[in-house]
Amino acid sequence: MATYVLIPGAGGEAWYWHLAAPLLEAAGHRAVPVELPASDPDAGLGAYVAAALDAVGTPDGDVVVVGQSLGGFTAPIVAERLDAAALVFVAAMIPNPGETAGEWWSTSGFHEYWGDQEMDATEHFLHDLPSTVLQEVLARGEAEQAGRVMTDPFPLPALPAIPTRAIAATNDRFFPVAFMDRLIRGRLGVEPEHVSAGHLPALANPTGLVEVLLA
Secondary structure, eight states: OEEEEEEOOTTOOGGGGTTHHHHHHHTTOEEEEOOOOTTOTTOOHHHHHHHHHHHHOSOOSEEEEEEEGGGGTTHHHHHHHTTOSEEEEESOOOOOTTOOHHHHHHHTSHHHHHTTOOOOHIIIIITTSOHHHHHHHHHHOOOOOOSGGGGSOOOOSSOOSSOEEEEEETTOSSSOHHHHHHHHHHHHOSOOEEESSSSOHHHHOHHHHHHHHHO
16 A cells, blocks of 8 residues: 655646546555645745645555646655655656746746747647546636745755656647656656646546556
């Protein structure tokens, strides 16, 4: 048995993991979807880490910390604090020491792939969601994401010295797979793994994502 700490991306909603978490639990693990204080204009990385630690409480078995998208800045800190057995980035912003999430868009090389596109929620995030899930997302409305967390430098001198994996989404229109593969190899020195999904694999293909997580 392991405890999977599931950290969402921008908007910080634990609900993002509501389809994947039961699949992990059905496989015999504890799943902890984390609700982040994303709408709080005063909440920085420290508050995000505290929210994750509070959600976990006392872990059961080995800890696996999973960070999605913007959650990639929070996940390594949580993994270090919990002495995790593994860290997994999923379509995630992989940070360098001292880098802010606001700087990451330039320093990661993202702009080279993005070009002059205008961001569109349907085009870049929701395009591959099953119709029932899409309707739920639209009914919930867009989650708030305050900007403070984008200004806090990543505080660790290096990523934790624990087994680390990174999963890129093959149909991701926001973080294209070619960009993610390069980022993963360059920043982690590991080979990327892949899930067939867009930028929100826990909603678009939760079964596929969990299969990769458990592989």
